[in-house]
Amino acid sequence: MTEPNFYEQVYAVVRCIPSGNVTSYGRIAKMLGAPNAARAVGYALRALKDRQGDPDYADVPWQRVVNSQGRISIVNREYGAQLQAKLLGEEGVVVSEDLQINLDRYLWSGLHWLELDDIITGP
DNA sequence: ACAGTGACAACAT
DNA sequence: TATGTTGCCACTG
Numbered sequence: 001m002t003e004p005n006f007y008e009q010v011y012a013v014v015r016c017i018p019s020g021n022v023t024s025y026g027r028i029a030k031m032l033g034a035p036n037a038a039r040a041v042g043y044a045l046r047a048l049k050d051r052q053g054d055p056d057y058a059d060v061p062w063q064r065v066v067n068s069q070g071r072i073s074i075v076n077r078e079y080g081a082q083l084q085a086k087l088l089g090e091e092g093v094v095v096s097e098d099l100q101i102n103l104d105r106y107l108w109s110g111l112h113w114l115e116l117d118d119i120i121t122g123p
Numbered sequence: 124a125c126a127g128t129g130a131c132a133a134c135a136t
Numbered sequence: 137t138a139t140g141t142t143g144c145c146a147c148t149g
Contacts, residue, residue: 005146006145006146006147025131026132029132029144034144034146035144036131036143036144037131037144037146038144039129039131039143040131040146040147041131042129043128043129043147044130044146066130068133069132072130080130
């Protein structure tokens, strides 16, 4: 288990994304009060791969996070982007052939400050 | 302690 | 519009 660090906060927010919706790395970073930490958010999601056996992280819908343009930006097309597109499709999110998603249609509204307070367990 | 890394984003050509 | 460059941040060895 890990203490409530940045990663945990990222996972907490991602868990709140409803099925059928998506958001971006940068938006998550902004919600956490670190508007320039988009890259770190991507790093956090990437780290999920090393936590696959842990049930605590099995419910993190990482596939609902895309880049600011609404495009799946995993470099590893074969094992990453393709899988992400597939998972999103199963949730009803339309992904074009070039891995593009219509943000006007599927973008998650995000959390409000009070809700954030609720999900982020602090010391 | 320090330099390298990456599922980003904004800006500049 | 399409690339290229730079700034950012948190984590890792």
